[in-house]
Amino acid sequence: MSRRTVVVVGAGPAGLSAARAAARAGADVTLLDASDQVGGQFWRHRALPGGGTAPDEPTFHHGWGTFTALRDVVATHPRVTLLTSAQVWALERLDAGVRLRVLVGPADGAGREHLTLTPDALVLATGAHDRTLPFPGWQLPGVTTAGAAQALAKAERVAVGDRVVVAGAGPFLLPVASSLLRTGARVLSVHEAATPASMARGWGARPAGLLGAAHKAGELGGYVGTLARHRVAYRLGEAVVAARGDGRVEEVTVARVDARWSPVPGTERTVAADAVCVSHGFTPRLELAVAAACAISPDRFVVVDDEQRTSAAGVWAAGELTGIGGAEAALAEGWVAGHHAASGAPDDAGLARAARRRARSADFARRLDAAHGIRGGWTSWLRDDTLVCRCEEVDAGTLRAAACATGSADLRSVRLTSRAGLGPCQARICGRTVAELVGATEPAPGGDTGSAPAVPDRRPLVVPVRLGDLATLPDVPAADAP
Amino acid sequence: MSATSQGAGPRPLTITLDGRPFAGTEGQTIAGMLLAARRRSWRTTSVESAPRGVFCGIGVCFDCLVTVNGSRDVRACLRRAADGDVVETQHDPLPGVTS
Numbered sequence A: 001m002s003r004r005t006v007v008v009v010g011a012g013p014a015g016l017s018a019a020r021a022a023a024r025a026g027a028d029v030t031l032l033d034a035s036d037q038v039g040g041q042f043w044r045h046r047a048l049p050g051g052g053t054a055p056d057e058p059t060f061h062h063g064w065g066t067f068t069a070l071r072d073v074v075a076t077h078p079r080v081t082l083l084t085s086a087q088v089w090a091l092e093r094l095d096a097g098v099r100l101r102v103l104v105g106p107a108d109g110a111g112r113e114h115l116t117l118t119p120d121a122l123v124l125a126t127g128a129h130d131r132t133l134p135f136p137g138w139q140l141p142g143v144t145t146a147g148a149a150q151a152l153a154k155a156e157r158v159a160v161g162d163r164v165v166v167a168g169a170g171p172f173l174l175p176v177a178s179s180l181l182r183t184g185a186r187v188l189s190v191h192e193a194a195t196p197a198s199m200a201r202g203w204g205a206r207p208a209g210l211l212g213a214a215h216k217a218g219e220l221g222g223y224v225g226t227l228a229r230h231r232v233a234y235r236l237g238e239a240v241v242a243a244r245g246d247g248r249v250e251e252v253t254v255a256r257v258d259a260r261w262s263p264v265p266g267t268e269r270t271v272a273a274d275a276v277c278v279s280h281g282f283t284p285r286l287e288l289a290v291a292a293a294c295a296i297s298p299d300r301f302v303v304v305d306d307e308q309r310t311s312a313a314g315v316w317a318a319g320e321l322t323g324i325g326g327a328e329a330a331l332a333e334g335w336v337a338g339h340h341a342a343s344g345a346p347d348d349a350g351l352a353r354a355a356r357r358r359a360r361s362a363d364f365a366r367r368l369d370a371a372h373g374i375r376g377g378w379t380s381w382l383r384d385d386t387l388v389c390r391c392e393e394v395d396a397g398t399l400r401a402a403a404c405a406t407g408s409a410d411l412r413s414v415r416l417t418s419r420a421g422l423g424p425c426q427a428r429i430c431g432r433t434v435a436e437l438v439g440a441t442e443p444a445p446g447g448d449t450g451s452a453p454a455v456p457d458r459r460p461l462v463v464p465v466r467l468g469d470l471a472t473l474p475d476v477p478a479a480d481a482p
Numbered sequence B: 001m002s003a004t005s006q007g008a009g010p011r012p013l014t015i016t017l018d019g020r021p022f023a024g025t026e027g028q029t030i031a032g033m034l035l036a037a038r039r040r041s042w043r044t045t046s047v048e049s050a051p052r053g054v055f056c057g058i059g060v061c062f063d064c065l066v067t068v069n070g071s072r073d074v075r076a077c078l079r080r081a082a083d084g085d086v087v088e089t090q091h092d093p094l095p096g097v098t099s
Ligand SMILES: Cc1cc2nc3c(=O)[nH]c(=O)nc-3n(C[C@H](O)[C@H](O)[C@H](O)COP(=O)(O)OP(=O)(O)OC[C@H]3O[C@@H](n4cnc5c(N)ncnc54)[C@H](O)[C@@H]3O)c2cc1C
Pocket: A009, A010, A011, A012, A013, A014, A015, A032, A033, A034, A035, A039, A040, A041, A042, A043, A086, A087, A088, A089, A125, A126, A127, A128, A129, A130, A146, A147, A148, A150, A151, A172, A175, A282, A285, A288, A318, A319, A320, A321, A326, A327, A330, A462, B058
């Protein structure tokens, strides 16, 4: 009898953990990641010749030992096939299961190799990316997401600027500021939109409540110490409301915000900076889950049960895709998902331990949202000429006019009229913002699989694919084994 | 740059952007090399001809597109630089992609 085949997409904390658990439970596992290294966003690291490790690598990461253990397992386990530089660009639903289309080779390269997989079970662990709310001037070079600053620091020891302002919402701003300092940048200040009162609601009344939150305590405490040593101010209830400059950012305007994140008039001040790194949270990479017709919650996460099983037959999900809980949660969820995808024994002791770790992390996700969740007042820092869609360069005024003209909150007609969200990023950056600005009520995807609702996450192709690559696509009969 | 734990440092490499040389080391992305040299933008947008460089840094926003060795629409934040890569800035009505 042939062994059960499990494909895991994404080799971050969730995917690595899922691949190990599935192999341990006896399945034949294929682990895919678009990047040419494993580790995902959390364990992004310097790529050195021969796979060497930079001596300072552990100082940029938490749980580096956990990572190297996982990496060694997936690299050497006889039942795990690891494929890096492997971009899944389409997912089709079959009568039983799914078919994945993969291109293997350098990022966006021409002539990459085609691969088609039809596994018995699929684990989606595609993670999340930063969500950055628009503000006047956010399209200027030098304005980046906080994740971009973190990625460049962790992978290349490159600082995105010399005089940097970090802003947005969430504890993620702290490791970003810390990494920037380590790569030699001067961090001028960190501005957290959450007010002291909502911080207290999420993390407890003591100012140090944030640090008391379960497993994150040591990690976040370390960052706060680093900021204090470098005399970097961590200011609550403040936001970057504008950036200005000639061809690149030269100064930013910071203002106090109220509990709803509306700027308080008269509190604006200007800071000279050559970079500003802004994130207001994370948004999951849903396209494969949507293509698989997995049910999506109203707050746009993949819905999973206790076994990390989605509503789509044969598809499991883990990590940031199912909720923003950090790397610990992703590791625990991955364990559970991989084990069940491989049809592992329900009374497994390792499974029980992973489920307990997952339960502990759930509290972190709740606190995170209570303290730092986006509040509606931010729209009052928009001006009519503030770009909302960066690709098609559609501003807030045009968007509102389109919403009025179409006389409805139908997202699809607003997008077609204004062109917002129709550019190369396929609304990944602006999709949720556009929907919120025009007050569109979106049907949750996945429920109705026959039609194609105008949700920002439904994309026929997961990434743009070269015409030449489509032309060489092998026609694969549905019965093909992976 | 620090050495690896094996003692062998990453090899230096050079690319050009519109003919201008940029130095870096093996394992760096094209975007990382340009940013390290304080270069902030390398694409101009279609509508407003405005400059763009890195925004998301992880392949999501498509702001950082460049032409590499004649091949258009390569995300500079994802593509590892190879020694001698000929990189060109892009200004285009719409990238030559399908969707
Ligand atoms: C840029 C960035 C930096 C971050 N840095 C930190 C940090 O320093 N500290 C922290 O606590 N949290 C950080 N986070 C939050 C982070 O998302 C989580 O801590 C953690 O990495 C989540 O793990 P995951 O396994 O769910 O997803 P990820 O780590 O995001 O892994 C998902 C993987 O899936 C791959 N993938 C996605 N789609 C496809 C596809 N179609 N085909 C093939 N592969 C695909 C991606 O390449 C990626 O490697 C960061 C987030 C971002 C966006």
